[in-house]
Amino acid sequence: GAVVSQHPSWVICKSGTSVKIECRSLDFQATTMFWYRQFPKQSLMLMATSNEGSKATYEQGVEKDKFLINHASLTLSTLTVTSAHPEDSSFYICSGSLGGLGYGYTFGSGTRLTVV
Amino acid sequence: QKEVEQDPGPLSVPEGAIVSLNCTYSNSAFQYFMWYRQYSRKGPELLMYTYSSGNKEDGRFTAQVDKSSKYISLFIRDSQPSDSATYLCAIEGGANNLFFGTGTRLTVIP
Numbered sequence: 001g002a003v004v005s006q007h008p009s010w011v012i013c014k015s016g017t018s019v020k021i022e023c024r025s026l027d028f029q030a031t032t033m034f035w036y037r038q039f040p041k042q043s044l045m046l047m048a049t050s051n052e053g054s055k056a057t058y059e060q061g062v063e064k065d066k067f068l069i070n071h072a073s074l075t076l077s078t079l080t081v082t083s084a085h086p087e088d089s090s091f092y093i094c095s096g097s098l099g100g101l102g103y104g105y106t107f108g109s110g111t112r113l114t115v116v
Numbered sequence: 117q118k119e120v121e122q123d124p125g126p127l128s129v130p131e132g133a134i135v136s137l138n139c140t141y142s143n144s145a146f147q148y149f150m151w152y153r154q155y156s157r158k159g160p161e162l163l164m165y166t167y168s169s170g171n172k173e174d175g176r177f178t179a180q181v182d183k184s185s186k187y188i189s190l191f192i193r194d195s196q197p198s199d200s201a202t203y204l205c206a207i208e209g210g211a212n213n214l215f216f217g218t219g220t221r222l223t224v225i226p
Contacts (some may be wrong), residue, residue, distance in 0.1 A: 029199075032212045043218040044160070048211055087135050090135070102148055104150070105214060106162065107152075107160045107161070109159045110157065110158060112157060
């Protein structure tokens with residue numbers, strides 16, 4: 001089945017530094033990638049939707065200058081958390097669309113970010 | 117009104133029990149319904165994907181959609197401790213437009 005590989009699975013960084021999270025679709029071309037954030041015991045919160053080769057669309061309240069999303073190819077999307085602060089500590093998950101309505105979505109394994 | 121509503125639980129059942137997980141949704145035009153399972157500190161994995169009304173069975177899992185009531189269910193038969201996870205319902209509201217429930221945390225006690 002379709003697999004999205006997400007790295008790193010966990011990362012600890014110092015406040016003020018930037019962290020990059022990668023998601024690769026291994027056996028399909030993800031025209032659209034979604035980035036979610038999840039706090040403990042809460043559901044997924046959509047942060048942004050990115051289409052290959054174009055700018056990401058951010059959800060209301062998500063700072064696009066802080067969470068930089070790049071989707072330069074059909075198999076790779078990255079999320080960079082810039083100037084990270086402790087409140088950015090969370091679980092970040094990417095998801096790839098398998099082709100539009102009715103085709104389904106597959107998720108990465110998630111990245112636990114801790115900012116100290 | 118939220119697009120999808122799900123009882124967050126938590127839900128604890130003894131091993132071997134039948135588990136019923138449910139969601140309601142607001143838009144009668146929705147036609148694609150999914151259930152995901154998420155283990156702690158992992159990404160969600162797709163369990164069941166159904167289109168329109170009716171039942172779909174896969175092993176111990178049955179997904180049910182009642183469009184007249186705007187109600188979807190996931191049944192787990194002969195529940196196992198390994199089924200302990202958070203179960204999220206999701207509804208596709210259009211291409212690349214996915215609405216998630218809040219998730220129900222399930223614990224199956226040996």
